[in-house]
Amino acid sequence: MAAANAYYYATRDPLGAAGDFTTAPEISQMFGELIGIWCADLWRRAGRPDGIAYVELGPGRGTLAADALRAMRGAGLVPQVHFVETSPVLRAAQAERVPDARWHDDPAALPEGPLLIVANEFFDALPVAQFDAAGRELMVTIEGGRFVREGSVATEASPAGIALARLLACRIVTQGGALLAIDYGPARPGAGDTLQAVKGHAFADPWEAPGSRDLTAHVQFPALAAAIRGEGASVHGPRPQGDWLEAMGIALRAAALARSAPERTEEIEGARLRLTAPAQMGRLFKTMAATAPGWPDPAGF
Template sequence: MTDDRPSPNPSRKREGDLSDNPLSAAPRQRAENAAEPLLAERLARAITLAGPIPLSQFMAAANTHYYGTRDPLGSRGDFTTAPEISQMFGELIGLWLADMWDRAGRPPARYVELGPGRGTLAADALRAMAKAGFEPPVDLVENSPTLRAAQAERVPQAEFHLDMIGLPEDAPLLVVANEFFDALPIRQLIATGDGWRERLIACQDTLFLPIAGDRSFDMIIPKPLLHAEPGSILETSPASVAILRGLAARLLAQGGVAVIIDYGYEGPAIGDTLQAVRGHQYANPFEDPGEADLTAHVDFATLKEAAEAEGLIVHGPVTQGAFLEAIGIGSRTDALANASPGRAEQLALDRARLTDPEQMGELFKVLALTAPGWPAPAGFA
């Protein structure tokens, strides 16, 4: 995937053959307290004492440590996201939000971003929104001290929150979640000769490995997948659904819109999409927990169903390439190139990275959620 994470492992299945935070590479490091054991040692001790743990628990612990102890972005980090590739990405999101605000009657709305990275998307979006005559208050949901510091430099007016619970309740919300849901913990269920079981993480010393648990999960498997071949994996993300429901409650009570941009598929589908990225290369997800970015492809069908069940109006998903082209990346590329002819070639390359099907354009999807009574968003015709 060309957000500078490596493209999906071809041995993994993508959609149908399933073919690119509240948890928001660097050298291995200990916590600030040098006497504190590494996360791997703490997990190994816990598993040794209490037995194997669900993959979701392992992933949550690893990503909490990972995002809390470093800036993972850029050439010195582990991956690069769309806002870091080009200012056009954040600018177009900002103009898209400003258009929604304008057609909704210009209410006193707030800009909210979940897992804002370095704050690059927010800075670019807010600059574009200001040029459109809209300068909203800013709320960033982030629990990494390292990333909060970077965000505060780029968006000094922002108020920070550890989760959505602390968000103000007095105005509609314009919510952005770019590459947020992919880092949330997933549960993996694996087909065996005796039915479906949950994938657990066991360990020997500090060697972690997945195993099948004893408890049957046949009752929650979709009927078309119930008799899948042994070894088949089905992924779910209860954490993602819980956050989606919390977001829906906010939008229904306060009004507004949310845009979710991430790599993923429309399920249910069989496939193991868990991956680790370290130094812009694939890594073993079970090696050195907390020292690599653990992600999984987002099941947009599940998010869509959860949002509709809560009463939101759902638009999409559509591919990122189609969405960006529909809301004007071509015109923005031309305008920037005319203003800086020396950048024309690089701008064209950046546009291609964001929109071409072989790069980020196809694998990344865009889903918009609106409160009843809000206008239909652009880009989803």
């Protein structure tokens, strides 16, 4: 899964109508703006620490960051910008939108100082291990030119996700700051097979043509929360994305945008509903935050 996704992202821009899927920042500017306000509010209530950096893991085309940074500037926060991104195709797109960013291949290379870390639809693309009912890890073989999994899935785990959660928690505990993770998955421990593939905005066979489609699995938020707490950070949530966006004021922002562009009212309201409605992204997607000791509780939780 790791090798397939590394090749997939390194060789294409998968986002938008011409790609394979659309993420929340590409649906509406409101998503990134509210994340920017969340960051600026937390920074202010933490005492406006100097040297703070905005960090985004897997920043796509840079759309979320551009919208968030614009909102932060309006609130008086102009942070350093650091992206964790390995795809040369996506780095080029990000540079067009956020030219002053600094890029890293690995989160371990992030700078010293307080960090405001955003991970939107990042943990779901990290590789999972799958186990049968007896706890044996399942393997794959190749038959007829495609991968075939041997056995039935009882549980999943993401060692890579747990390791990353611990690393990020350790950094914010040591340096100050917060993490905001937004992804899809259960708020309570889940079981079963959640590995899936998407191509051309439709579900695809995850075992065929590795490297040609996006592979993801549900994020196990309880496991991430336990890893973060184990490093000494406080955990807030997870909370459904729709509830979090409503608490952050998406309805007010949508109304303001509609007033400034009345001809776009229907489009703006449609985007708001797509992000918040329970039957769309509002319930399946969750938001969870982690904060350093001594930092205030973040907004929206």
